[in-house]
Amino acid sequence: MSDASHTESGRSATRVKVCGVTRESDREAVVAAGADAVGVVSDVPVDTPREVDADTAADLLAGVPPLVTGVLVTMPTTVEAAVGLVEDAEPDAVQVHGGLSPGELGALSRRLSQDLVVAVDAGADDVRDYADAADALLVDSVDAAGGGGTGETHDWERTREIVADLDVPVILAGGLTPDNVAAAVETVDPFGVDVATGVERVEGGERVGGEKDHEAVREFVAAATRREVAA
Numbered sequence: 001m002s003d004a005s006h007t008e009s010g011r012s013a014t015r016v017k018v019c020g021v022t023r024e025s026d027r028e029a030v031v032a033a034g035a036d037a038v039g040v041v042s043d044v045p046v047d048t049p050r051e052v053d054a055d056t057a058a059d060l061l062a063g064v065p066p067l068v069t070g071v072l073v074t075m076p077t078t079v080e081a082a083v084g085l086v087e088d089a090e091p092d093a094v095q096v097h098g099g100l101s102p103g104e105l106g107a108l109s110r111r112l113s114q115d116l117v118v119a120v121d122a123g124a125d126d127v128r129d130y131a132d133a134a135d136a137l138l139v140d141s142v143d144a145a146g147g148g149g150t151g152e153t154h155d156w157e158r159t160r161e162i163v164a165d166l167d168v169p170v171i172l173a174g175g176l177t178p179d180n181v182a183a184a185v186e187t188v189d190p191f192g193v194d195v196a197t198g199v200e201r202v203e204g205g206e207r208v209g210g211e212k213d214h215e216a217v218r219e220f221v222a223a224a225t226r227r228e229v230a231a
């Protein structure tokens with residue numbers, strides 16, 4: 001990464017992606033809070049309240065304004081399936097979870113004009129094998145099927161080693177919240193951070209999956225970037 005990405009303190013300016021947006025009002029809140037990227041989950045084989053159908057994904061991504069990155073988050077089983085979905089949804093970037101091999105991800109990357117973010121399990125031994133195929137690695141706490149959105153943190157010290165070892169930008173994900181993201185950034189020094197469940201609405205003590213808490217989104221972006229909370 002070039003020196004231009006670092007502040008005077010030496011720490012890079014942390015990019016923020018808010019993922020699992022299912023509603024226009026939440027997309028607007030994420031953009032207004034100053035997030036760099038908006039994630040929309042579509043065509044995943046896991047049971048998640050953040051999944052939207054292909055038409056909704058395309059509509060949500062089409063409304064992401066210039067200078068903010070609209071990211072399609074998906075779990076394709078083949079390169080061809082991923083290419084078809086991307087052609088329909090027209091995102092600015094693509095984030096892939098699941099079973100594609102490094103070779104298949106390389107083939108997918110060559111078929112796409114968009115940047116490819118590859119999600120890897122923070123606990124896996126082969127994380128580095130995926131770096132060559134990816135424009136960025138998303139180091140996440142994944143479930144048994146390879147999906148994200150678990151709300152679980154992982155060993156940040158290990159992810160810090162991955163950041164230090166690899167040239168590819170590393171995005172930290174998994175269980176981040178407005179309360180822990182500053183410590184996560186301090187520990188891992190990632191290129192960016194990504195959150196889904198940690199900024200969802202809570203009602204009667206229960207999290208409302210797929211709906212964002214706009215105040216939590218503002219707090220998350222502020223804590224991740226050390227900006228003041230927007231009024």
Ligand SMILES: O=C(O)c1ccccc1N[C@@H]1O[C@H](COP(=O)(O)O)[C@@H](O)[C@H]1O
Binds near residue numbers: 039051097151195198
């Ligand atoms: O959010 C989901 O349900 C999801 C489903 C399938 C693949 C990826 C998914 N989300 C990604 O996981 C990270 C971490 O989520 P969390 O903050 O721990 O809830 C999220 O940022 C998405 O990129």
